[in-house]
Amino acid sequence: MATNPDLGHYSPYKARFDEDGVVLIPGALNEAEMSLLEQCYESHFNADKQLAERMYGDGKDEIYFLTDNTIRAGERYQRLMAETRIADIAQDLFGGHDTYYYLEQMWNKTGGARRTAWHQDTAYIPFKGPGLVIFWIPLEPLYAENVLEVIRRSHKQTLFNAPMYDPKDHTEPLYDERDLPRIPNIENEREKWDIFSTPMQRGDVLAFHPGCIHGGAPTRPDQVRRSYTFRFFSDEAWFSPLPGKRDLGQNRFSNQRQDTDDRIVLKGFEQLKPGDLLCQSNEWERVRAAV
Numbered sequence: 216m217a218t219n220p221d222l223g224h225y226s227p228y229k230a231r232f233d234e235d236g237v238v239l240i241p242g243a244l245n246e247a248e249m250s251l252l253e254q255c256y257e258s259h260f261n262a263d264k265q266l267a268e269r270m271y272g273d274g275k276d277e278i279y280f281l282t283d284n285t286i287r288a289g290e291r292y293q294r295l296m297a298e299t300r301i302a303d304i305a306q307d308l309f310g311g312h313d314t315y316y317y318l319e320q321m322w323n324k325t326g327g328a329r330r331t332a333w334h335q336d337t338a339y340i341p342f343k344g345p346g347l348v349i350f351w352i353p354l355e356p357l358y359a360e361n362v363l364e365v366i367r368r369s370h371k372q373t374l375f376n377a378p379m380y381d382p383k384d385h386t387e388p389l390y391d392e393r394d395l396p397r398i399p400n401i402e403n404e405r406e407k408w409d410i411f412s413t414p415m416q417r418g419d420v421l422a423f424h425p426g427c428i429h430g431g432a433p434t435r436p437d438q439v440r441r442s443y444t445f446r447f448f449s450d451e452a453w454f455s456p457l458p459g460k461r462d463l464g465q466n467r468f469s470n471q472r473q474d475t476d477d478r479i480v481l482k483g484f485e486q487l488k489p490g491d492l493l494c495q496s497n498e499w500e501r502v503r504a505a506v
């Protein structure tokens with residue numbers, strides 16, 4: 216396990232992250248780190264594109280994402296944890312706590328892709344707590360109208376039902392509405408929400424809490440948007456089970472999402488009881504130790 220020689224370097228962003236649940240860290244990664252990310256993204260995404268899920272199941276899809284938390288032994292993962300500062304940044308935002316790696320996702324939006332629906336990751340993944348973070352890292356510069364948008368402080372408010380990416384209704388819930396309220400149609404009432412949306416340069420890292428409502432803006436017709444996301448947790452985050460899914464019938468919200476949930480996203484939680492710290496599961500590796 217690597218140590219964190221820069222501990223404290225990113226702390227100035229911690230107060231904003233704690234308060235708003237979202238912060239932009241400009242120029243967090245240098246060109247060598249970005250080149251490694253790009254190399255990892257290209258080799259994995261292109262080699263395994265058949266494993267990537269389509270966000271919407273209506274055949275018109277242009278948003279793909281490839282999820283993996285099973286890469287611990289892999290060279291890609293080892294290099295990303297050792298040769299970039301992404302785990303160091305996570306540890307700083309966690310106030311120096313023990314820091315664990317949870318999952319990576321590679322996102323690819325081709326030209327003219329629609330929005331990724333507004334959602335909270337904590338409605339799909341059964342975890343809660345202060346020690347949770349997602350990094351969204353675009354591989355190319357973006358205008359504000361094409362970035363991932365995040366609603367400030369929404370991680371401290373209602374946990375809404377998980378949308379199932381039904382192209383006909385972006386609020387269509389995955390669970391019974393008696394268990395969790397349906398997410399509002401945020402796109403129809405944007406002015407009511409405190410949306411954080413900012414242009415990004417290559418090397419910038421958008422850090423946000425997975426309890427924050429977020430959604431990916433559309434792409435322009437001539438644009439391909441590649442973004443790499445990483446998820447970390449600290450020894451303060453815990454297992455908080457979610458309701459059982461409704462009977463979805465044929466109404467699947469992505470091409471293989473439910474299989475992936477069982478196989479990848481939820482792997483490791485089966486070792487835990489409600490309220491247990493995530494780090495009690497031996498599924499995930501501690502990538503930075505508290506000092």
Ligand SMILES: O=C(O)CCC(=O)C(=O)O
Nearest residue numbers: 322331363430431442444
């Ligand atoms: O990049 C996107 O469009 C969506 C990303 C996202 O929702 C996530 O990483 O949780």
